[in-house]
Structure formats: structure tokens, C-alpha cells
């Protein structure tokens with residue numbers, strides 16, 4: 001029987017076919033999970049609808065994660081259509097371009113707030129809204145996406161690294177808080193992948209090349225490899241794991257010199 005037969009999930013962060021969220025959604029759907037997707041703004045609606053045409057029982061809803069009203073509306077609709085919920089994928093991040101490109105010392109107050117609101121706080125808001133639906137299902141698995149720049153200073157990653165550090169701490173606190181309800185919260189720290197969001201990072205092409213040269217596997221990771229790790233962290237195969245940040249980076253993070 002497929003691993004996730006009869007299970008339901010919601011995926012935040014599909015922008016196009018290269019999105020990490022889309023790769024994860026395909027892996028979850030392949031194993032039988034029924035999925036809801038959200039998109040931010042009309043601009044992305046057509047993209048998401050086109051991709052999801054292959055998943056006829058999916059649900060597609062608008063959601064800007066900075067809006068509590070939109071978050072509430074999403075989970076009300078998911079509750080009405082799915083009954084309960086088993087999984088939530090958070091694959092959303094944003095920082096203003098100028099705050100990524102400027103010297104870090106010049107990071108603006110507004111940019112700092114925005115980056116943390118969209119890239120870290122949203123995990124709290126979304127998980128809280130999902131809670132009653134997880135409780136209906138008797139368990140929940142939350143997965144977020146992060147990057148090594150949360151742990152070490154990575155040139156060009158700047159403000160996003162600070163927001164990811166906040167996201168990773170948020171994962172641990174949510175996991176500690178919600179573990180007694182049988183809700184697990186984990187993250188994948190992915191090596192660099194060429195997506196829309198990645199193109200906002202100055203010097204991203206150099207970053208890809210550097211990772212491929214230095215990582216023990218001597219290459220960059222594939223979307224499918226991130227998606228399969230996500231499948232593991234969402235399915236009962238990882239039932240004993242919570243609060244973890246798991247690297248899927250070809251081993252790059254273990255190298256000292």
C-alpha cells in the first residue's frame with residue numbers, strides 16, 4: 001500500500017515547477033496523500049492550477065502568510081473539504097532584495113521585520129491554525145525548509161540567514177510544545193537549488209559551483225532528493241524524530257577545511 005494512502009496535507013510555497021514545494025508535493029502525492037496548495041497573489045494562481053491539473057482531488061487556495069485572515073480562511077476550507085489534516089509543508093521565504101544585497105550592517109528595520117514575519121513567524125501562525133485539524137487526525141507532521149546560512153555566515157545570504165536561524169529555533173520550540181499532542185516538527189536544510197527565490201541571492205551561481213566542488217558527493221543535490229527526504233520526515237517512517245534539522249546537501253556541512 002502507498003505510504004500515505006488516506007492521508008491529507010497542505011503545501012505552502014509552490015511558485016512554479018522548479019519550486020522545492022512542488023517537488024515535495026509530487027513525492028507526497030505519489031505515495032497517496034491528498035493535497036491542498038496555496039499560492040500568493042493572482043500572479044501565481046495560473047501556475048499552481050496548471051501544475052495541479054495532474055492531481056484532480058487537490059484543493060487550491062490563496063494565502064499570503066502575512067495575513068491572519070487568509071490563514072484562517074485556508075484552514076477553514078481545508079477543514080470543510082478534508083475533515084482533518086496529517087501534514088503541513090512550509091516552503092516559504094522572503095527578504096527584500098536590497099537587504100540581501102546591501103552590507104549586512106545596513107539591514108533595515110523594516111526589512112528585518114518582513115523577513116522574519118514571512119520566513120519564520122509564518123511557521124508559528126500556520127501550525128497554530130492547523131492544530132485543530134491535526135488533533136482531529138490524531139497526529140501531525142510539519143516540515144519547513146532551511147539553509148546552512150542559518151548556522152554559519154554565508155556571503156550574500158545575509159538577512160535570510162538570520163531569519164533562517166529564527167526558523168530553526170522556532171522548529172525546536174514548536175516541536176517541544178506540540179510533541180505531547182503527537183505533532184512532529186522538523187526541517188530540511190537543503191543545499192543550493194536553482195529556484196526563483198534562490199535567484200534573489202547575490203552570487204548564487206558561484207554558490208552552486210562552490211557547493212558542488214566542496215561537498216563530499218562532489219555535486220549539488222537534486223530536487224527529487226530533497227523531496228524524498230521530505231517524504232521520510234512526513235511519513236510514519238520518521239515517527240520517532242522531531243525538532244530536527246536534517247541536511248540534504250551532499251554532505252557539504254560536515255566539511256571543515
Ligand code: NAP
Pocket residue numbers: 012013014015016018019020021039040041044063064065066090091092093094118145146147189190191192193194195196197198
Ligand atoms: P520558490 O520556488 O521561489 O519558493 C518560495 C515561495 O515562497 C514562493 O512560492 C513565494 O511566492 C513564497 N512566498 C514568499 N512570500 C510569501 C508570502 N508572503 N506568503 C506566501 N508565500 C510567500 O523557491 P524555493 O527555493 O523553492 O524556496 C522554498 C523554501 O526552500 C524557502 O524556505 C527557501 O528559503 C528554502 N531553501 C531554498 C534553497 C535553494 O537553494 N533554493 C536552499 C535551502 C532552503 P512568491 O514567488 O509570490 O514570492
